[in-house]
Amino acid sequence: MDSPLLLPIARVQPENAQAKTLYFDHALHSQPGQFVMAWLPGIDQKPFSVAYDNGREFGFTVFPVGPLSQALVSLQPGDRVGITGPYGHPFSVKKDRHYITIGGGYGAGPLALLAERAAAAGAQVDFCLGAKTEGLLLFAQRVKTVPNLRVHIATDDGSLGRRGYVTEILEELLLETGAQTRLIAACGPELMEKKVLDLCNEHDVECEISLERYTKCGFGVCGQCCVDPLGIRMCVEGPVVDRETANRISEFGAYHRDKSGTKIRY
Amino acid sequence: MISATSFCGVEFGNPLILASGVWGSAASSLARAVENGAGGVTVKSLSLAPRAGHPNPTMVGTKTYFLNAVGLSNPGIEAGKEELRRYKELAAAPLIGSIFAGTADEFAQLAAAVSVSPIDLIELDLSCPNVGREFGEPFAYSAAAIGAITRQVKSATRVPVSVKLSPNAWNIAGLAAAAEAAGADAITAVNTVSGMAINVRARSPVLHNKQGGVSGPALFPLALKCVYDIYERVRIPIIGTGGVTTGEDALAMIMAGATLVGIGSAVYYRGAEVFKKIRAEMEGIMAEEGIKTLDEIRGAAHRACP
Known part of the structure; x- marks a missing residue:
């Protein structure tokens, strides 16, 4: 179920000056807008939007910004990444x-x-x-x-x-x-x-x-990614929301919560 | 069938309440549990200062167990109080303020601080298995420590206090008795039980914190036995929590002696609608068995034929 599946990287595609897409030979069955959680033991686990999925192979694109993404872009084909998902509303x-x-x-x-x-x-x-x-x-x-x-x-x-x-x-x-x-x-x-x-x-x-919010579990239990005032979870009812829902999210464009739950203004 | 349940003088619309930790501490998130049928909610435990918690992975879900080590992340008591105040604008159901600290003095300080918010009950989280010696462990297994903290908190607040205990304690009924003797108004049983998951292909624990707390179906029979044992030892009411996933589980918890029933990782197994689903299942069994009220079956397992 929601325990990481260790998948070897099939190929690494440089996309621009910084970003790389990691591809895996795995039938993810994702829909556009969904995300996976990517885990490297001892480092961290974070959400990444699925950027490619042809039914047999999927990929996600990584910009090096923190310890996990920096480690991910340095990986080679054959190195393994713990994957859970796909998650979220597409x-x-x-x-x-x-x-x-x-x-x-x-x-x-x-x-x-x-x-x-x-x-x-x-x-x-x-x-x-x-x-x-x-x-x-x-x-x-x-x-x-x-x-x-x-x-x-x-x-x-x-x-x-x-x-x-x-x-x-x-x-x-x-x-x-x-x-x-x-x-x-x-x-x-x-x-x-x-x-x-x-x-x-x-x-x-x-x-x-x-709409991206700080994500911990990724599957709707921890409450970290809920948005005010609706209380809906961006990992389950989101990340993709329609216009009516976006208009009802009062924190959209105003603030988000960090990993402690403290509100941070834009 | 299932009606309002009075607990420590507080009226809960139904006995199924959101357990601490699930769906976090944001008012909007807690209010959504009430929209989905919860009779009350427990905020994720608050501390004096904000805490970021552990890095990911913090949660693992499998068919038979759920495992977490979030590491008591919370925005701290000041921001937390604002969320609690906001919750009361969004929802009418009772609110349980869970708090944790490193010393009895800090627990009392937090209890006093949280008591100026519109909360109906304080829950003392003395038993989180995921923060090692920092919190939890020094208190979780000591009747003397639990007694001292409860006494000090009781003198700092007029809000009823429930003491949350660990199923890792071999003497949980004795700990409940110590809390009762120190003035606790209720017992919450149980917290998660200490556990671990290892990814064999990675040759590594999955949780970043290595160890975590087990909940979900695997915890249920342990929690049920703890509630049963505690009910035999104390007269104060019990919030029975731990792995309750179905209406049958909830009724068993009540037959073991629980007055309120905490719903936590069942959100994972049954979705956001879990409260309504469990309630409907309880009412189905009650109709089949001719059970008119929950009062009629509370503690019934203790009166079973030998």
Whole structure:
């Protein structure tokens, strides 16, 4: 059940200046937006969004930010990682929607998988990608082969694509026609996501947002990732929430809780 | 069928309460347990200062047992009091404030601090198995220590006090008697029992803390025996908790002598709707067996034919 399965890394794919995707030959049966818990004995165990899953092989993308992620990016094929999951409520995959995905930084991971699944189902996709600089963009090349998909890029320094925020691209796309069938899917820094939600409210467009909270168990018992005032668990009822739910989460864009449960303001 | 249950003068809408530790300390999370049918809730134990707890993995779930070593993470009493106050705005069901500390003085200080919040009962967590010598171990098995802490806490608060005991103690009924003699209003039995999981392919304990506390179905028969033994020794009421997963388990706990029944890792086995499910199962068995009230069967196992 929810005890780690030790899986050997099948291959390691460098994605950009910092990130690597670790692939495993394992039928995870995940849906876009779900996550796994990855454990290295003696170091730590943390949640990672599934970035790739073809039914036989899955992968998740790691940015080195702390002890666990730094250890993970240094691993070689054959090294083993303790995996539990997949967990969480995913993005919807609907064939009759025009998807606009908004990914900031490593938020592009689950959105690339969503874009592939949605396009395979027959949906049209605008894939909007933002990062600080060109070297930190994720999956810009990977999604280029997806049918019925347009890529839009924004970088803070203007090194590739538009100079500015990825949400500015969304503002422009929302002015185009066809609003009834649109589904906006966002994953990235919380203040970016809040901007996406505000725009979707303003234009009355359907959206789904992946909301990350500090995760301990990952399967709904510890209460660490609950959000105010609903008390719903981002590892079970989330991380992906629809617009109505996001609007009812008063802490969204305002604060989150650290591992002690202390509130931290954005 | 199942109706309100009075416990230490506090009215619980039904006897199924959220046990400490599950669903944390955030008011919104605790209130959701009430929405899902809990008769009351217990906040995850609070300490004087905030604590980050142990690194992950902190929880392991299997079919037969649940294991955790969260390490008493909590935002500390000041932020905790704010959550308790907020809980009372969100839910009407009684609130049990669980506290833990390293010394009797600190326990009394915490009890006084938490008593200014709108809590209905204080639970003394004297028995967490996951923080070694830092907390828990020095008290968990000592009648003298449990008596001294209970006495000091009782003099610091007017809120009723329940003392939570460890099933690792060979003399748990004696410890309950010591708490009662020191003025405890109730006993919570039991905490988790000390245990471990090893991933054989990693050749490593799974929990970062190596050892943890076992709950879930594996704990149930141990907890049931502890409640049975305690009921024979004390007159104060008991919160029976430990591995209760079904309505049949809950009724057995009450027949062993429990007044309230704690629901913890059953959230893992049965989902967020667990309180409603267990209640419906209890009522089904009660209807089949012609049991009209829980009072009628409380302690019934002690009156069974030899």
